[in-house]
Amino acid sequence: MDANRQNKGRNGRTRPKKLYDGVDDEKLDLKIDSIKEKVKTPCIVYILTFFSTLxxxxxxxDTSVISGASIFLKKEFGLTIVWQELVVSVMLATAAIFALVGGMLNSKLGRRGVILVSCAVFVCAAILMGISVDKYMLLAGRLLAGAAIGEFTITRYMYSTSVQSV
Structure with a gap:
C-alpha cells in the first residue's frame, strides 16, 4: 500500500497524525474527554428492587387468586354476577384512587409513615376479609386492601425514583 492510501480514512479524508494539532484555541471537545467513570450500583438498590418486584x-x-376463589365465594356469600365483579375489581379501582391519595400522604407523613399506615391497613383488611360473614364485609375488606396497595405502590415508586436519582 502506498503512503497516501494508509493516511486516508473510509470517507477519503486524510487522518490526523495527532489528536490535537497543537493549537489550543481549536481543540476538539471530544465526548471521550467528558465521560466519567460509572459508579457501581449499591447492593441496597438491588435488595429494594427485589422487594418492590415481590x-x-x-x-x-392476589388478583389471580380472587378470580379463582370467586366460584367458591359465589356459593358461600350468594353473590350475583355484579357482586362477583365488584369483589374482584374493587381492589384495583381503590388502589388507583389511593395512589393519588398516597402521594399527598407521602408529603405529610413521609415515606416510612405511609408504609407503616399501609401495613396496618393491610392487616386490618386481611382480618376483615378473613372474618367476613356477608358480602358487605368482604367488599369492605377488599376496599381496604386496595387502599393499602395504592398507598404502598406510590410510596414504593417515589422512593425508587429518588434512589435512582441519587
Whole structure:
C-alpha cells in the first residue's frame, strides 16, 4: 500500500497524525474527554428492587387468586354476577384512587409513615376479609386492601425514583 492510501480514512479524508494539532484555541471537545467513570450500583438498590418486584408479584397473585376463589365465594356469600365483579375489581379501582391519595400522604407523613399506615391497613383488611360473614364485609375488606396497595405502590415508586436519582 502506498503512503497516501494508509493516511486516508473510509470517507477519503486524510487522518490526523495527532489528536490535537497543537493549537489550543481549536481543540476538539471530544465526548471521550467528558465521560466519567460509572459508579457501581449499591447492593441496597438491588435488595429494594427485589422487594418492590415481590410486592408487584403479590398484587398480581392476589388478583389471580380472587378470580379463582370467586366460584367458591359465589356459593358461600350468594353473590350475583355484579357482586362477583365488584369483589374482584374493587381492589384495583381503590388502589388507583389511593395512589393519588398516597402521594399527598407521602408529603405529610413521609415515606416510612405511609408504609407503616399501609401495613396496618393491610392487616386490618386481611382480618376483615378473613372474618367476613356477608358480602358487605368482604367488599369492605377488599376496599381496604386496595387502599393499602395504592398507598404502598406510590410510596414504593417515589422512593425508587429518588434512589435512582441519587
Amino acid at each position: 410486592g408487584g408479584f403479590t398484587f398480581g397473585y
